Amino acid sequence: FKLSRSSATQAAQMNNKTAGFTPVPNLPVKKSGLLVKYDPCPDSIKCVPPIQCPAHVNLPDAEKPRPCELDKGTGHGLCCTTGQNHTASKKKEHHHLHHHASKAVSVQKLFQEAKDQLVGMQHRALLSKANKIEPGNPEFAHHSVFLTSVRDRNKVNARTDRAMQEVIASRLFREREEISVRDFNLENFDGELVGASLQNDCQNLDAPCPRRPRKYRLPDGTCNNPVPGRTAWASAGTPHERLLPAAYVDGIWEPRLTSATGQPLPSTRDISRFVFPDVDRPHSTYNLLVMQFGQFLSHDVTQTASITNRDGTPISCCSEDGTRTLPPSQSHFACMPIPISADDEFYAQFNQRCMNFVRSAIAPNCRLGPARQFDRVTHYLDGSPIYGSNEQTEADLRTFEGGRLRMLNDFGRDLLPLSQDPQFCAQIQPGSVCFQGGDTRTNQIISITAVHILYAREHNRVAAELARLNPHWSDDLLFVEAKRIVVAELQFVAYSEFLPLIIGTETMARFGLNVRTDGYSDDYSTDVNAAVTSEFITAAFRFGHSTVDGVFRTFSETIDIPDVMFNPARLLQRSFYDDILVTMTSQPMQEVDSSITNGLSQFMFRGTNPFGLDLVAINLQRARDHGLRTYNEYLELTGSRRIGSFGDLGPEIASRLQRAYASPDDIELWVGGLLEAADTDALLGPTFSNIIADQFSRLRRGDRYFFEHGPQVNPGAFTPRQLAEIRKATMARLLCDNSDGILLRAHQPRAFLLPTAAGNEQVACNSNAIPRMDLAAWKEE
Ligand code: HEM
Numbered sequence: 101f102k103l104s105r106s107s108a109t110q111a112a113q114m115n116n117k118t119a120g121f122t123p124v125p126n127l128p129v130k131k132s133g134l135l136v137k138y139d140p141c142p143d144s145i146k147c148v149p150p151i152q153c154p155a156h157v158n159l160p161d162a163e164k165p166r167p168c169e170l171d172k173g174t175g176h177g178l179c180c181t182t183g184q185n186h187t188a189s190k191k192k193e194h195h196h197l198h199h200h201a202s203k204a205v206s207v208q209k210l211f212q213e214a215k216d217q218l219v220g221m222q223h224r225a226l227l228s229k230a231n232k233i234e235p236g237n238p239e240f241a242h243h244s245v246f247l248t249s250v251r252d253r254n255k256v257n258a259r260t261d262r263a264m265q266e267v268i269a270s271r272l273f274r275e276r277e278e279i280s281v282r283d284f285n286l287e288n289f290d291g292e293l294v295g296a297s298l299q300n301d302c303q304n305l306d307a308p309c310p311r312r313p314r315k316y317r318l319p320d321g322t323c324n325n326p327v328p329g330r331t332a333w334a335s336a337g338t339p340h341e342r343l344l345p346a347a348y349v350d351g352i353w354e355p356r357l358t359s360a361t362g363q364p365l366p367s368t369r370d371i372s373r374f375v376f377p378d379v380d381r382p383h384s385t386y387n388l389l390v391m392q393f394g395q396f397l398s399h400d401v402t403q404t405a406s407i408t409n410r411d412g413t414p415i416s417c418c419s420e421d422g423t424r425t426l427p428p429s430q431s432h433f434a435c436m437p438i439p440i441s442a443d444d445e446f447y448a449q450f451n452q453r454c455m456n457f458v459r460s461a462i463a464p465n466c467r468l469g470p471a472r473q474f475d476r477v478t479h480y481l482d483g484s485p486i487y488g489s490n491e492q493t494e495a496d497l498r499t500f501e502g503g504r505l506r507m508l509n510d511f512g513r514d515l516l517p518l519s520q521d522p523q524f525c526a527q528i529q530p531g532s533v534c535f536q537g538g539d540t541r542t543n544q545i546i547s548i549t550a551v552h553i554l555y556a557r558e559h560n561r562v563a564a565e566l567a568r569l570n571p572h573w574s575d576d577l578l579f580v581e582a583k584r585i586v587v588a589e590l591q592f593v594a595y596s597e598f599l600p601l602i603i604g605t606e607t608m609a610r611f612g613l614n615v616r617t618d619g620y621s622d623d624y625s626t627d628v629n630a631a632v633t634s635e636f637i638t639a640a641f642r643f644g645h646s647t648v649d650g651v652f653r654t655f656s657e658t659i660d661i662p663d664v665m666f667n668p669a670r671l672l673q674r675s676f677y678d679d680i681l682v683t684m685t686s687q688p689m690q691e692v693d694s695s696i697t698n699g700l701s702q703f704m705f706r707g708t709n710p711f712g713l714d715l716v717a718i719n720l721q722r723a724r725d726h727g728l729r730t731y732n733e734y735l736e737l738t739g740s741r742r743i744g745s746f747g748d749l750g751p752e753i754a755s756r757l758q759r760a761y762a763s764p765d766d767i768e769l770w771v772g773g774l775l776e777a778a779d780t781d782a783l784l785g786p787t788f789s790n791i792i793a794d795q796f797s798r799l800r801r802g803d804r805y806f807f808e809h810g811p812q813v814n815p816g817a818f819t820p821r822q823l824a825e826i827r828k829a830t831m832a833r834l835l836c837d838n839s840d841g842i843l844l845r846a847h848q849p850r851a852f853l854l855p856t857a858a859g860n861e862q863v864a865c866n867s868n869a870i871p872r873m874d875l876a877a878w879k880e881e
């Protein structure tokens with residue numbers, strides 16, 4: 101007797117649910133065992149979720165904010181006086197550099213020393229002949245997303261040089277001034293360089309903006325915040341924010357390498373193979389579009405840059421055949437390769453002992469202090485994967501006729517135009533083509549290429565409709581108006597349909613994330629920086645990697661995902677676009693749990709090689725590179741109790757964790773976050789939900805152009821009538837309006853849930869059950 105597929109699935113899911121760990125609130129309890137009831141906060145002090153008052157972790161007990169009840173019984177918060185900064189604004193310690201009779205001279209001397217050291221490091225990097233990567237190597241594909249155009253190369257090199265000088269100068273400074281690592285990580289010292297002779301390099305912190313605010317966003321995200329000194333906030337090229345101070349062992353850029361026990365941390369590849377095997381656990385109601393839209397959103401808000409060779413080529417930190425790590429004398433200063441154990445069940449077959457890993461590029465800070473990674477794309481949720489994150493990219497994508505985006509017309513179907521570097525994908529997957537989108541990751545997996553096509557078609561659909569309604573509008577006006585509508589639809593779908601499925605309705609309410617049913621929102625604040633946090637991009641929003649299935653079961657074939665990475669050529673087949681859209685909305689995604697498909701953890705970007713990269717190992721290595729703290733520290737940040745033993749996380753997983761880690765204090769944020777049991781009606785547990793909720797709160801409260809913000813604050817506000825139309829947008833309508841009508845003519849109204857979910861039966865695309873926006877609200881009287 102065999103279990104039917106569905107009951108086996110159910111059993112697996114129950115198993116997963118009971119295995120999940122639920123963090124325990126860290127609150128004072130009365131002798132009776134009941135939670136203490138809290139008084140309201142004093143006037144003008146807000147009660148916020150603990151994550152939105154991050155300084156509480158680092159304050160001495162006597163200064164900690166006191167707990168309070170959040171609105172509508174959604175849990176406990178803190179009466180916060182320190183805002184969203186991870187350090188309380190304490191008086192900075194003054195070190196003599198600042199008071200030196202000729203500060204400018206000593207800063208300059210420090211930087212000259214740093215420059216000399218850097219030249220030495222670069223010289224050694226140049227001498228190491230081995231550190232190039234050939235096309236065709238999986239690592240070449242990994243780095244393709246980081247590559248900069250020839251046009252930008254000098255600028256990128258100059259920026260990295262400057263940032264590296266700051267790192268070296270910070271080291272010299274910290275040693276000479278004998279500042280503790282803790283104070284350095286917390287930035288409890290005066291490290292401002294503004295005013296010193298180097299200030300010329302710091303001017304890009306404030307973008308030049310027109311006096312009268314623009315009605316439309318700028319492609320690079322500048323001039324969103326109107327306050328002088330903040331006009332570059334969250335624009336392309338600006339650094340990540342941090343919830344907790346970095347965990348660099350030197351307080352500057354040296355990654356965490358030792359366990360709480362004092363022995364070396366385990367290799368992230370070992371953590372991957374011990375803790376994250378490939379187990380098929382399909383989700384009972386969520387489909388693969390949740391996964392794919394999630395990745396699309398992540399590409400909108402974040403793309404980290406990598407350090408490269410000076411000629412822009414990727415750096416290799418392993419010997420060419422992967423059998424050994426390059427010795428320090430031969431390797432680049434940005435190298436942080438991942439060791440592979442000799443007993444690795446998978447990579448040992450291919451004699452691999454080293455997986456390449458190059459550290460993320462860092463931004464000049466214009467101050468001494470911990471290194472800060474930056475975002476290459478606009479942090480704002482502003483459709484940047486569709487339109488690009490700078491003026492040039494946007495211009496390259498436009499036709500300059502009718503406000504439209506360029507498309508490749510393939511026998512009557514609109515696809516994205518072919519990439520200007522059409523050979524690129526062919527270097528990874530012979531015979532493939534690459535498409536051109538607003539983001540360099542457009543071809544990373546065929547399903548994301550399809551989402552890019554979906555939105556580009558929507559843009560052109562809206563532009564055509566606006567042109568019909570307003571025949572006198574210019575190309576420019578049609579373009580910016582269509583973009584404003586498409587971005588609003590994207591934001592609306594993200595906040596109304598997607599986010600509640602991920603973090604649940606209670607967290608939505610606690611962080612004030614729900615879209616309104618009418619009127620304008622009033623939560624815009626010039627004090628909120630929308631920039632993504634290190635914790636969000638390096639761990640929490642990478643939850644999505646657990647939801648990826650190793651195959652697409654399309655109408656006509658079962659495709660292994662590594663075969664469609666950088667290989668979107670199937671989209672040229674007449675029915676494939678519809679087929680992959682239908683596959684995404686009808687095939688379940690994978691559960692969020694301690695399992696990752698081999699398609700990501702062994703074969704990622706394999707191209708024509710027998711093995712690829714391990715994304716789990718890379719995620720964890722990236723977290724160390726970016727100075728992320730451990731799971732326990734984020735439990736504390738979110739107001740939960742730390743775990744004391746592996747057993748706290750459940751009996752089955754405990755032995756696997758014990759095999760990987762020496763101490764529960766070493767468990768990484770991404771690992772602990774995935775192991776939590778989901779909140780009620782959510783996909784994720786509280787730690788990831790909190791980090792994601794905090795980010796999406798920044799992304800609306802810190803974005804002046806957010807679709808719900810009214811004319812008092814938003815120069816691009818919609819009229820009430822237009823806003824009512826935006827609020828009809830759904831993912832189902834987007835799919836229906838922009839499919840080829842070959843395989844997709846009907847759809848379930850809730851597009852992120854399987855058609856088998858209760859009350860979600862398919863209806864014809866022209867049915868009223870899938871509402872339609874009426875663009876007549878944009879007709880000029
Ligand atoms: C479809 C399969 C996917 C592949 C092949 C993939 C691959 C990758 C790779 C190679 C990176 C860069 C890793 C590094 O060097 O640190 C990355 C980063 C990331 N991924 Fe994925 N991913 C996939 C799906 C997803 C999904 C579904 C989500 C979220 C729902 C997601 C969220 C992220 C985030 C937030 C980052 C950090 C981006 C940055 O700042 O550079 N990914 N992914």
Ligand SMILES: [Ca+2]
Pocket residue numbers: 399400401402477478479480481482483484485
């Ligand atoms: Ca963006």
